[in-house]
Amino acid sequence: MKWLLRGFLALLVLAIITVAWWLFARHHAALPPARTTAVKLQDPALIARGEYLATVGDCAACHTAQGGEPYAGGRALPTPFGDVPAPNLTPDDATGLGQWSFDAFWRALHEGVGRDGHALYPAFPYTSYTQVSREDAFALFAYLKSLPPVRNRTATPSLRFPYDLRASLTTWRTLYFRPGQFVPDPKQSAAWNRGAYLAQGLGHCNECHVSRDNLGGLPRNETLTGGQIPAQNWYAPDLSTHAHGGLEGWSTDDIVALLRTGQSRKGTAFGPMADVVMQSTQHLREDDLRAIATYLQSLPPRSAPVGGGSQVDATASLDRGGKLYAQQCASCHGKDGQGVAGVYPPLAGNTSVTEPTGINAIRVVLLGGFAPTTAAHPRPYSMPPFAQQLSDGDVAAVVSYIRHAWSNDAAPVMERDVATYRNTPAE
Template sequence: MKPLRWLWIPIVLLVIVLAGGWWLSQRHSPATASQEDPAIAAMLKDPGVIAKGRYLATAGDCGSCHTARAGHAYAGGRMLPTPFGNIPAPNITPDTQTGIGNWNFNDFWRALHDGIGRSGEPLYPAFSYTSFTNVTRDDAIAIFAYLRSLPPVHEANAALELRFPYNVRSTLAAWRAVYFKAGVYQPNASQSASWNRGAYLVQGLGHCNECHAARGAWGGLEARATLSGGQIPEQDWYAPDLSTKTNGGLQGWGRQDIIDVLKKGQSLKSAAVGPMADVVASSTQYLRDDDLQAIADYLLSLPARATPAPMPASFDSQSLIDRGNAVYTERCANCHGKDGAGVPGVYPPLDGNASVVEPTGINATRVVLLGGFPPVTVCNPRPYSMPPYAQQLSDADVAAVVTYIRHAWSNHASAVQERDVATYRHTPID
């Protein structure tokens, strides 16, 4: 009869999770119709605080998630895809019925810093409170002031599209215990003010680690994987490792390369494509020069990475390379050059390009299929784009040319197989 004891373990765990969720909601239950602190209320009307909040909301790229395509700014409605189902971004305009018009600052702070909703419910981490918890209280007040200054939009929030049991919020108690620890960013006294500002932006408002790190089976970020690169769930793009040191994803990049990509969308090393192009277009191009310098200072300090494991020779990639060479000569060489060096400021290089040599081959494959469209920025208002080849090239041709590019010149990345191309060809763009 002893083996029957094991049957109780899942039941006990479920009870613990449900009890933890109930305790969490009770612990954080807000006071109903609470009044705003008079000092904070005055700050929320200060034009200087509101202007600061607008800048910080732009730095955090809040509008991208909280604005549906062709929708009103910050009125929500955009579905955020996850491996567990879709989560709608809520309306955060000051509408009293469908937005945050009845919130006070403490409600907002609890959501941003603790990941707890106004009614005491744990928020799903599609809202990146795992990063936003680093934001200081003063900056949070400024962001809230800006959001309260927006025109109210009456736009009801869509329903969750999560599968069971992920749609049971109380299960988040266990997730939070493993993956979340609240805490405002603490400056490193051994580093410069610029480095600390960069670390604050990257780790906090910029929430860079939410894309540029691998996630586990439950969608949590591993602490040891900070900014070391990862596949963006449900989007089939790879956010590269951000270390510029040996074996880093940006190995060989200098300060100006980082600044140029964030401000212009393109540098001598690479161009922003896919989700990063959207981030540049809506957020980083508007950052002050000193903040861009600070981000570069921080990224340049990231450590070297371990030597990657040898790539397994699971199939004959040489035949792909030979076929890809022919496709490249016909379709690509006129712009990117026979040597893969591109044309500075016009066509990005392919030799050593972080998006080309990232571990999976996803980015190069999707650019060949969908085209390459660097963001339109103030500094680069008419960027050159690459046409899509999904209609001209077969899966075999795409696999061949991407494999060739990832092996040519100084590149030594793994081959891409035809079945992978077939998968990425049918992945939704948004």
């Protein structure tokens, strides 16, 4: 009987200890996970960090309709396959992120899968965002959850068949998408790794600065080699600063100046890049801008371009273009194409002039050149449009001239090219 009594007492003591531990743990342990997450999401420091990261990603540019509430969606993103509306990112329960958990948000960002389990269209650049760390994603989520909720239901994508079938994304994802977070390179500096993380992840630079194939896929082995932006008719230049790169000869200060102010001694941001500078990069910290520049300067040299000024008919197009340049352009950009520092951008050695297609120069001549408004340049000089003054032949001649003059040696543009881009929207 004694052993039974001892066993009972031992079990009783164990039960008392277990209950006491449970009561103590319940009283002193952290809040339940859902409640803990809700509390953490309200941390002002975390929200501020998330706001900065949203600025790095230029999220508002796509998720804010013209004249609409910030991040409330409604803007249609043009693609070669049709328009994809950007969704509402405010915490509205019915039409935004109000009912989203962080795990669902993380899955969308990292895996490109929506809250309903359906694959997302890659107009949302999860092909880049997959590299964002979970910690940064949580901060971004906290910021979006802190926004005023706006009721704004997302429209249905207007895509052509068969691209309107989400099942087709299975094949696309198999070909072009590999989820995976950014892994720092131990052989590189902290600045390089920070710059690579920002450019490859939230900055999603490769989404514009590389050529896509006919299915809208990004080549796996090309990084920032330049490419025409789908459906927007602008060319995002190669970003290498070495031989034959689009930024050949650019220094760290040149890159930082362009990203912060929209202008540098090497050129000025126009077109879509002007919007990126205005809404995103001008607000980045100095150390992050320099980190991005450090990363860009590590990009390798490029192959020499095939064909150049030798294709130009010097007896006709260049002579005509030179006369037009003297009449219409030289008073601002100078006879030597050097421009005026901080006022009119140089044309000699300018990436926007010499990029492979000639699209950028054609569009700036036709539509005008409007540098971004930044804190450093609140009232930048702009170039007026010449679409009403110059014929297609005139524009082709003057653009071909500036692409060949001075140190430039880019291929000429054709009159038919000008006719094509004269009739395309400005976006």
